Amino acid sequence: MTAFLEGCRAAVGAAHVLTAAADMAGHLTDHRRRHTGAALAVIQPGSSAEVAAIVRLCRQYRVPLVPQGGNTGLVLGSVPDTSGAAIVLSLTRLHRIRSIDVVNDTLVAEAGCILKNVQDAASAANRLFPLSLASEGSCTIGGNLSSNAGGTAVLRYGNARELCLGLEVVTAEGEIWDGLRGLRKDNTGYDLRDLYIGAEGTLGIITAAVLKLYPRPRAQLTALAALRSPAAALELLASVRERCGDALTGFELMSDVCLQLVRKHFPALRAPFGKAHPQYVLLELSDQESEAHARQLLEGVIGAALESGLVDDAVLAASLGQSAGLWQLREHISAAQAAEGKNIKHDIAVPISRIGAFIDTTDRLLAQAFPACRLVCFGHLGDGNLHYNVSAPAGMSDEDFLARQAEVNRVVHDSVHRFGGSISAEHGLGALKRQEILRYKSPVEIGLQRAIKQALDPLNLMNPGKLI
Amino acid sequence: MTAFLEGCRAAVGAAHVLTAAADMAGHLTDHRRRHTGAALAVIQPGSSAEVAAIVRLCRQYRVPLVPQGGNTGLVLGSVPDTSGAAIVLSLTRLHRIRSIDVVNDTLVAEAGCILKNVQDAASAANRLFPLSLASEGSCTIGGNLSSNAGGTAVLRYGNARELCLGLEVVTAEGEIWDGLRGLRKDNTGYDLRDLYIGAEGTLGIITAAVLKLYPRPRAQLTALAALRSPAAALELLASVRERCGDALTGFELMSDVCLQLVRKHFPALRAPFGKAHPQYVLLELSDQESEAHARQLLEGVIGAALESGLVDDAVLAASLGQSAGLWQLREHISAAQAAEGKNIKHDIAVPISRIGAFIDTTDRLLAQAFPACRLVCFGHLGDGNLHYNVSAPAGMSDEDFLARQAEVNRVVHDSVHRFGGSISAEHGLGALKRQEILRYKSPVEIGLQRAIKQALDPLNLMNPGKLI
Numbered sequence A, B: 001m002t003a004f005l006e007g008c009r010a011a012v013g014a015a016h017v018l019t020a021a022a023d024m025a026g027h028l029t030d031h032r033r034r035h036t037g038a039a040l041a042v043i044q045p046g047s048s049a050e051v052a053a054i055v056r057l058c059r060q061y062r063v064p065l066v067p068q069g070g071n072t073g074l075v076l077g078s079v080p081d082t083s084g085a086a087i088v089l090s091l092t093r094l095h096r097i098r099s100i101d102v103v104n105d106t107l108v109a110e111a112g113c114i115l116k117n118v119q120d121a122a123s124a125a126n127r128l129f130p131l132s133l134a135s136e137g138s139c140t141i142g143g144n145l146s147s148n149a150g151g152t153a154v155l156r157y158g159n160a161r162e163l164c165l166g167l168e169v170v171t172a173e174g175e176i177w178d179g180l181r182g183l184r185k186d187n188t189g190y191d192l193r194d195l196y197i198g199a200e201g202t203l204g205i206i207t208a209a210v211l212k213l214y215p216r217p218r219a220q221l222t223a224l225a226a227l228r229s230p231a232a233a234l235e236l237l238a239s240v241r242e243r244c245g246d247a248l249t250g251f252e253l254m255s256d257v258c259l260q261l262v263r264k265h266f267p268a269l270r271a272p273f274g275k276a277h278p279q280y281v282l283l284e285l286s287d288q289e290s291e292a293h294a295r296q297l298l299e300g301v302i303g304a305a306l307e308s309g310l311v312d313d314a315v316l317a318a319s320l321g322q323s324a325g326l327w328q329l330r331e332h333i334s335a336a337q338a339a340e341g342k343n344i345k346h347d348i349a350v351p352i353s354r355i356g357a358f359i360d361t362t363d364r365l366l367a368q369a370f371p372a373c374r375l376v377c378f379g380h381l382g383d384g385n386l387h388y389n390v391s392a393p394a395g396m397s398d399e400d401f402l403a404r405q406a407e408v409n410r411v412v413h414d415s416v417h418r419f420g421g422s423i424s425a426e427h428g429l430g431a432l433k434r435q436e437i438l439r440y441k442s443p444v445e446i447g448l449q450r451a452i453k454q455a456l457d458p459l460n461l462m463n464p465g466k467l468i
Helices: A002-012 A019-030 A048-061 A116-126 A141-146 A192-196 A228-247 A258-267 A291-307 A320-331 A333-340 A354-370 A398-402 A407-416 A441-456 B002-010 B021-028 B048-061 B116-126 B141-146 B192-194 B230-247 B254-264 B291-307 B320-331 B333-340 B354-367 B399-401 B405-418 B443-456
Strands: A042-044 A065-068 A085-089 A099-100 A105-109 A164-171 A176-179 A205-210 A220-229 A248-255 A279-289 A313-316 A347-349 A374-380 A385-391 B042-045 B067-068 B085-092 B097-101 B108-110 B166-170 B177-180 B203-214 B220-229 B248-254 B279-287 B312-316 B347-349 B374-380 B387-393
Touching: A002 A048, A019 A085, A042 B085, A048 A065, A048 A085, A048 A164, A048 A176, A048 A205, A065 A141, A065 A176, A085 A228, A099 A116, A099 A407, A099 B192, A105 A116, A105 A141, A116 A374, A116 B042, A116 B166, A141 A205, A176 A192, A176 B443, A192 A313, A192 B192, A205 A441, A205 B279, A205 B443, A220 A228, A220 A320, A228 A248, A228 A279, A228 A291, A228 A354, A228 B230, A248 A258, A248 A320, A258 A279, A258 A374, A279 A291, A279 A320, A291 A313, A320 A333, A333 B279, A347 A407, A347 B192, A354 A374, A354 A385, A354 A407, A385 B312, A441 B177, A441 B192, A441 B443, B002 B042, B002 B048, B002 B354, B021 B042, B021 B085, B048 B067, B048 B085, B048 B166, B048 B177, B048 B203, B097 B116, B108 B116, B116 B141, B141 B203, B166 B192, B177 B192, B220 B230, B220 B291, B230 B248, B230 B279, B248 B254, B248 B320, B254 B279, B254 B333, B254 B374, B279 B291, B279 B320, B291 B312, B320 B333, B333 B374, B347 B405, B354 B374, B354 B387, B354 B405, B387 B405
Parallel strands: A042 A085, A065 A085, B042 B085, B067 B085
Antiparallel strands: A099 A105, A105 A205, A164 A176, A164 A205, A220 A279, A220 A313, A248 A279, A248 A374, A347 A385, A374 A385, B097 B108, B108 B203, B166 B177, B166 B203, B220 B279, B220 B312, B248 B279, B248 B374, B347 B387, B374 B387
């Protein structure tokens, strides 16, 4: 492999080929610290041409590669296995915003741009780039697209897939496909863009993207509604959508268990209500007109829900500070659950109409199989996407609980499947769910996926062992 | 081929295997009557299982097949070549709306459902299915998806692609892939859905789809603005989007030449203004609140544009009847142009920011190459999509003019390419532009497309000679 590494050094500069353990360490362990792999080297190309040169070297020497952005994924998609045979190809040096076109409402970003920086660049041009998720301060746009990230604004703006008009990709052959078209309509062949989006780097490497921008809302208003069940939350969703249409940009469900956990571990965060309620919904309205208009809309719809008894109590943020406070309750759930101990995460989606029945049924099945386990269920109700997490019963050690992870997964995922759902709504498959998915997909679908992988990466060097 | 046809009769019933010339005729000529092909038979299966059975017979006997819905396409994608070797596989008997879920906001339609019937089914459930195009009374949803249809509501709701959550597809192997998932989020493998959408039946046959529904707007308001140039129209677009956001659901440009043609051939349609203006924009606002709210918004933005001199004159429809009258001006352009004589159509897109420069430049190039040719330019300005049609100079015969079609195409398409555009925005490639596209795509992109075709249809029996 000396010749290979020499070639890499010649291609990207010796300073960007890391082989010392200390230099590589941060790239080999996943975000949740559940897995540490090994690598031949971590290579940091500085341009798309350099990415292509590295891919060609990998082909020549048959070296597998693992593309990596911010390494914030939750399914072991961006870390290598323990064999040490692969390189990690870090995209973080490709961090330029190449251009911005406010009339076309597009921005061209390189793969290594941190999501927050893309949001800020849009904002500086008086535009909105709506993709928003917990790790936005460190995840990169290449990773967002490769995993088709979701987040809190999908209800209105769609997933990462819907926010991208074109791509630049280094193919498995080490060629550059320039598909950086900033067009709203283009029906000239197979949809290569959407094939690379969500492919988790197993077909090629996204090096840049044309992203869609939107007008910045004039006002954003947040409210928290307390109600008795997920079914009531669904009714509220329907009535808000009916009344407010696209102005509704967020609709997040969280159970009282979630709120209690947040209050326990982050006591500085204020309790929104005098007493506990079974469920809460965080609503966000974005308005193109004015704050007064948004407030009138939101007060109208919440008022009607209070009057009809659909909602038991509600608070409307009166300031940006109060709004941030409400969002913090939602955003601290994961951290609170982590502080409480290790847990088993499920990132699932079902048709929105079946969410209530899914939660009832699955809660019951889990209580039967794992008495006293604690359910921490929250998520993007408007998208049918729940983070249906399971914590150990009080008193059980993390190790004992995690040893039963496969059994817990089985109960939850089988239930998801019966409800016509997906076992990975927004996190992807990575190495973590790659085997699990075989249980739920038809042989026809698996066959089609394999044919595509074989056609575009016949040497199986692109992020092998992930997704497929 | 007797055994093949016997097999087909056994699979779908003899009544649904048409071989008489008179029975087949309507399926062999394209919508614009530019091409008539030949076929071994027209076969009309009545279920997805029957479609699969026919595809397996085609594999066994190596018979190519041409899937066909309403046969309203404009690029010869749904008619066979003249060899007579292929069958036409008509999907029109698959016309059931299988289910509708108003809480999930989805509808499952079979491929042969006429678009208008899907719109009506949504409407009956108090929902909107927003795909809308001139041929909606006869085109089918399978064709809409296979060609990724656009239409007049793309600005707000996206192309057919964005309106579909899941598919059922009969693969080239004659298997049924059940991907009818009604999920907003599902990151569990390669995006097969978007690969079949827009593939024009060359990878498999879409037999059913899960379609997205939306709340029905409470009010829709239409206005027509007269202005001096496409550049002024772009400025108006930016200011309306800034002020009204997603309430803007239509923004159609048409030149005075278009309006004159409509008035000449449809004199019953009323002229909207006392005098002619160089360009017109048809705006549509959809509102979730009330007509009064929509009117206040639209009057505000049009009023400001009149005051600043951006718009020279404007009318706001005061009733549904007036609104329909304004839309009719737009919708009769194609018919008026057809009545005037044959013309050469271009369905192009460029980045929205470059539309003004594209029109100026291309008008000039055409005037140099074909003095006195008449430009009939209109389209979906908000999507960057123009129908940039060219009619013969007065006095030149249709035949003489059409003989120069390739030269006219070359001038227009080369110009589109220089402006970073697409030579087929919403109509697809079919047989008509399949060669032409090779001039504009990179060898890398063509190579990727061919690899996918080879992987999913190695026998090249699925709509051969189309798209790729």
